[in-house]
Amino acid sequence: MLRFWKxxxxxxxxxxxxxxxxxxxxxxWQCYDNYYIFEHSRNKDILKYKPKSHSIVSSSAxxxxxxxxDEMVAWITIDGTNIDYPVMQGKDxxxxxxxxxxxxxxxxxxxxLDSRCSSDFSDEYSVIYGHxxxxxxxxxxxxxxxxxxxxxxxxxxxxxxxxxxxxTYDLKVFxxxxxxxxxxxxxxxxxNRIRQFIRNNADVLTKESKSRIVALSTCADADSVTRIVxxxxxxx
Numbered sequence: 001m002l003r004f005w006k007x008x009x010x011x012x013x014x015x016x017x018x019x020x021x022x023x024x025x026x027x028x029w030q031c032y033d034n035y036y037i038f039e040h041s042r043n044k045d046i047l048k049y050k051p052k053s054h055s056i057v058s059s060s061a062x063x064x065x066x067x068x069x070d071e072m073v074a075w076i077t078i079d080g081t082n083i084d085y086p087v088m089q090g091k092d093x094x095x096x097x098x099x100x101x102x103x104x105x106x107x108x109x110x111x112x113l114d115s116r117c118s119s120d121f122s123d124e125y126s127v128i129y130g131h132x133x134x135x136x137x138x139x140x141x142x143x144x145x146x147x148x149x150x151x152x153x154x155x156x157x158x159x160x161x162x163x164x165x166x167x168t169y170d171l172k173v174f175x176x177x178x179x180x181x182x183x184x185x186x187x188x189x190x191x192n193r194i195r196q197f198i199r200n201n202a203d204v205l206t207k208e209s210k211s212r213i214v215a216l217s218t219c220a221d222a223d224s225v226t227r228i229v230x231x232x233x234x235x236x
Contacts, residue, residue, distance in 0.1 A: 083111075086101045096111075125191045132219045139228075173231070187227075
């Protein structure tokens with residue numbers, strides 16, 4: 001009987017060790033996962049493929065090495081922020097949630113244009129999506145635009161069309177808001193009502209124009225249906 005209890009105590013001891021070892025492995029994995037996401041989101045290697053002087057790279061040899069897929073439709077830059085990324089467009093709005101611009105699986109995904117929008121941004125209203133990452137990476141930088149002073153001092157940018165930057169538009173940030181992801185006017189491309197909706201619901205609104213509009217959208221946080229949306233005029 002004594003031997004039985006001794007064996008049982010040994011089994012219990014090993015069970016406790018295995019349990020806490022498993023918990024420790026989960027913690028280590030979470031640390032690695034967070035590190036991987038942060039490092040991947042701040043990787044600036046992609047910037048060397050940013051269009052310059054109507055050419056995405058400086059030589060034909062470099063062009064052959066360009067890893068960005070043909071699904072790139074533009075490059076967006078908002079001056080004074082970390083927003084400086086290729087804009088991708090898939091056949092639906094799920095593909096680039098976890099796919100990087102090179103076509104590889106990535107938890108950070110890509111900045112991407114709504115699949116229903118014209119790839120040349122000729123629509124009166126277009127929407128670009130991006131994950132909300134820490135430290136202002138990807139579209140995590142959109143938070144700051146809910147502050148009027150910040151928006152006014154970071155209101156310029158550029159949108160270069162195509163892989164080769166064949167046409168460049170100036171962007172003028174003019175409004176920002178928090179809105180439900182279920183808001184049809186913003187996310188169902190309701191071109192007829194979007195200007196009035198911005199006028200009535202913007203947290204910050206600096207000016208109005210008849211220029212085409214592009215919206216930049218990201219999640220307010222991981223557990224919310226709230227979106228932060230920043231609106232820009234496309235100055236042709």
